[in-house]
Amino acid sequence: MLAFAIRRAFQSFIVLLVVGLVAFSMFNFVGDPIDNMLGQERTGADIERLRVQLGLDQPFPVQYYRFLEGAVQGNFGISYRQGRPVSEVISERLPATLELAFVSAVLAVIFGVALGVFTAIRRNGWAANTIMTLSLIGVSLPTFLIGILLIYLFAVELGWLPSFGRGDVVDLGWWRTGLLTQSGLKALILPAITLGLYQMTLIMRLVRSEMLEVLRQDYIRFARARGLRDKSVYFRHALKNTLVPVITVTGMQLGAIIAFAIITETVFQWPGVGLLFINAIRFVDIPVMAAYLMLISVMFVSINLIVDLLYFAIDPRLRLDRRGGEK
Amino acid sequence: MNKQAGREPVLSVANLSVEIPTRQGTLTPVDKLSFDIEQGRILGVVGESGAGKSMTGNAVIGLLDPPAHIAGGEIRLKGRRIDNLAREALRKVRGKEIGMVFQDPLTSLNPLLPIGEQLTETILEHLPVGKTEAQNRAVAALEEVGIPAAAQRINSYPHEFSGGMRQRVVIALALCAEPSLVIADEPTTALDVSVQAQIIALLKRLCRERGTAIMLITHDMGVIAETADEVAVMYAGRLAEIGPVRDVLTAPIHPYTQGLMASTPLAAKGKKRLSQIPGAMPRLTDLPDGCAFNPRCPIAKDKCRRPPAPNLDSGGGNAACWYASGARS
Ligand SMILES: Nc1ncnc2c1ncn2[C@@H]1O[C@H](COP(=O)(O)OP(=O)(O)OP(=O)(O)O)[C@@H](O)[C@H]1O
Ligand SMILES: [Mg+2]
Numbered sequence: 001m002l003a004f005a006i007r008r009a010f011q012s013f014i015v016l017l018v019v020g021l022v023a024f025s026m027f028n029f030v031g032d033p034i035d036n037m038l039g040q041e042r043t044g045a046d047i048e049r050l051r052v053q054l055g056l057d058q059p060f061p062v063q064y065y066r067f068l069e070g071a072v073q074g075n076f077g078i079s080y081r082q083g084r085p086v087s088e089v090i091s092e093r094l095p096a097t098l099e100l101a102f103v104s105a106v107l108a109v110i111f112g113v114a115l116g117v118f119t120a121i122r123r124n125g126w127a128a129n130t131i132m133t134l135s136l137i138g139v140s141l142p143t144f145l146i147g148i149l150l151i152y153l154f155a156v157e158l159g160w161l162p163s164f165g166r167g168d169v170v171d172l173g174w175w176r177t178g179l180l181t182q183s184g185l186k187a188l189i190l191p192a193i194t195l196g197l198y199q200m201t202l203i204m205r206l207v208r209s210e211m212l213e214v215l216r217q218d219y220i221r222f223a224r225a226r227g228l229r230d231k232s233v234y235f236r237h238a239l240k241n242t243l244v245p246v247i248t249v250t251g252m253q254l255g256a257i258i259a260f261a262i263i264t265e266t267v268f269q270w271p272g273v274g275l276l277f278i279n280a281i282r283f284v285d286i287p288v289m290a291a292y293l294m295l296i297s298v299m300f301v302s303i304n305l306i307v308d309l310l311y312f313a314i315d316p317r318l319r320l321d322r323r324g325g326e327k
Numbered sequence: 328m329n330k331q332a333g334r335e336p337v338l339s340v341a342n343l344s345v346e347i348p349t350r351q352g353t354l355t356p357v358d359k360l361s362f363d364i365e366q367g368r369i370l371g372v373v374g375e376s377g378a379g380k381s382m383t384g385n386a387v388i389g390l391l392d393p394p395a396h397i398a399g400g401e402i403r404l405k406g407r408r409i410d411n412l413a414r415e416a417l418r419k420v421r422g423k424e425i426g427m428v429f430q431d432p433l434t435s436l437n438p439l440l441p442i443g444e445q446l447t448e449t450i451l452e453h454l455p456v457g458k459t460e461a462q463n464r465a466v467a468a469l470e471e472v473g474i475p476a477a478a479q480r481i482n483s484y485p486h487e488f489s490g491g492m493r494q495r496v497v498i499a500l501a502l503c504a505e506p507s508l509v510i511a512d513e514p515t516t517a518l519d520v521s522v523q524a525q526i527i528a529l530l531k532r533l534c535r536e537r538g539t540a541i542m543l544i545t546h547d548m549g550v551i552a553e554t555a556d557e558v559a560v561m562y563a564g565r566l567a568e569i570g571p572v573r574d575v576l577t578a579p580i581h582p583y584t585q586g587l588m589a590s591t592p593l594a595a596k597g598k599k600r601l602s603q604i605p606g607a608m609p610r611l612t613d614l615p616d617g618c619a620f621n622p623r624c625p626i627a628k629d630k631c632r633r634p635p636a637p638n639l640d641s642g643g644g645n646a647a648c649w650y651a652s653g654a655r656s
Binding site: 217218219221222223224225226227228229232236237240241314315316317 | 388390418419420421422423426427429431434435436437438439440441448449452453484486497500501504
């Protein structure tokens with residue numbers, strides 16, 4: 001198992017190096033930051049001074065090495081647009097995105113698993129059929145449309161919830177949270193639903209089909225023949241056996257939630273890193289874009305790593321440290 | 328069958344019918360089946376694939392897969408009707424009063440739970456004992472079925488055991504709440520030939536010790552000959568013949584049983600070659616009128632091709648045949 005973990009960690013490292021190269025390449029191939037930073041009345045000396053200051057006068061490999069060196073320390077240089085360290089700009093915005101993604105993911109997993117189990121057990125009931133039909137809407141409507149519909153209904157028509165922003169935040173020093181104020185929580189509801197709905201329906205449909213498959217297995221029949229209660233048959237025996245594929249997909253979807261937060265953040269003007277990234281693109285603020293790319297890929301890679309390790313926790317057949325041999 | 332006076336059978340099945348509604352009409356995989364099993368006795372159930380053996384077993388333990396359902400008849404366990412019980416009452420019968428052993432030990436155990444947990448959950452469900460006592464009993468149950476170092480292996484997962492060992496665990500699970508009846512549906516078919524005899528011997532010994540009755544479904548006439556007290560021969564959902572093992576194996580009276588024995592190496596000992604019954608068992612969708620066996624029967628006459636189908640009474644109580652040769656008393 002340790003060997004496996006090390007191998008996976010190494011693979012993750014390679015992935016990050018490649019993403020780093022792509023992110024870094026943007027500095028050379030996308031637009032010219034000097035153009036963006038200096039106004040029309042610039043002198044050759046200004047340009048040269050800025051090039052040296054930004055390290056753009058160095059050869060490519062040196063620049064890449066410096067970029068990686070900085071990235072490892074969380075230093076992505078100075079934002080072209082804001083003139084402040086990128087790490088500062090991002091860490092200001094990160095809590096908003098992480099809170100939104102976390103709440104969406106929790107909602108998606110809880111409701112996805114619960115509804116998936118329900119629709120599998122009550123396979124032909126009207127409630128299960130209704131949920132399955134509605135879930136088709138969840139997977140087929142684009143995120144921004146769901147967001148706009150929710151805004152229209154709950155913010156414009158009913159006026160119950162705010163349509164944009166994050167509400168009041170509490171500053172904990174290193175983290176600004178919206179989870180501790182009423183307006184913060186209210187502001188979170190619509191974006192969280194918008195962001196998590198697709199993932200919830202996906203998880204639900206997956207749990208349902210896996211459950212149906214597992215419920216056909218002999219050991220479920222045998223569990224019934226042993227007189228176990230439905231609760232135990234469904235949750236102890238069946239649900240656990242659906243978890244490996246469910247965790248795979250859920251893990252990938254968590255990454256997707258963070259990445260797709262861009263759209264939701266734009267629709268709701270949510271002050272997170274997604275919105276920051278969109279604005280960075282508009283102004284060709286390459287250090288910010290590069291940092292964002294690196295951040296997202298680190299999250300993706302770590303989630304995948306955790307998912308792989310979770311398999312071992314769930315499925316004893318994968319563990320190598322067998323107690324006792326084959327008899 | 329031979330009822331001993333004053334003894335109530337553990338299992339008494341009377342006129343049991345199972346039906347499956349389908350688009351081509353209603354199928355009857357089990358048709359007016361009647362048999363008894365007494366305490367500590369072993370009834371072997373034989374018949375070709377598709378004869379309805381598993382359906383019968385599943386009906387008794389209340390595990391028919393919808394849309395299959397019991398359409399008629401009675402099932403009594405120690406005198407109490409269990410075919411019309413409510414879901415929850417039936418669940419309490421399963422495991423507690425009727426244990427079941429399935430064909431494939433590789434798939435019968437939950438791969439993600441240690442075998443000890445699967446045992447204790449069953450014990451806790453049915454017996455009034457605490458956690459520690461349940462664990463002690465789980466170890467004892469494993470010891471009884473011959474798992475070496477049971478106390479250590481209680482935390483092992485199913486994949487850490489071989490097929491034969493797993494079937495021992497399955498038997499421990501089926502017996503751990505001390506049921507009065509065990510239904511074993513081809514318990515050795517999926518196992519190595521070398522361990523088949525061990526498993527059958529184990530099942531037989533444990534049930535003898537506890538006075539547990541067994542309904543043993545199998546294709547193996549050798550197993551029947553060595554293990555069963557009575558044998559029921561099924562054909563197309565109906566009982567063809569039933570009686571004490573020695574009688575049925577050595578002096579079968581139903582033409583189908585006779586054909587079956589002639590085609591079995593064990594019973595046909597001494598003959599130069601095995602004969603075969605021509606043709607195949609009809610599908611449930613196109614059963615012939617009258618006796619279901621008539622198209623393959625060497626002695627079929629007009630009466631056999633007309634309804635009603637013969638039942639056990641037609642053949643002197645042991646065989647469902649109008650012309651059963653030399654009915655036993
Ligand atoms: N859902 C179903 N729809 C239609 N027919 C079915 C269904 N399930 C079972 N059958 C039929 O019921 C009959 C009885 O099946 P059963 O499994 O009891 O046979 P069996 O005697 O146990 O055979 P085997 O020796 O192969 O296990 C078979 O002819 C089968 O085709
Ligand atoms: Mg069968």
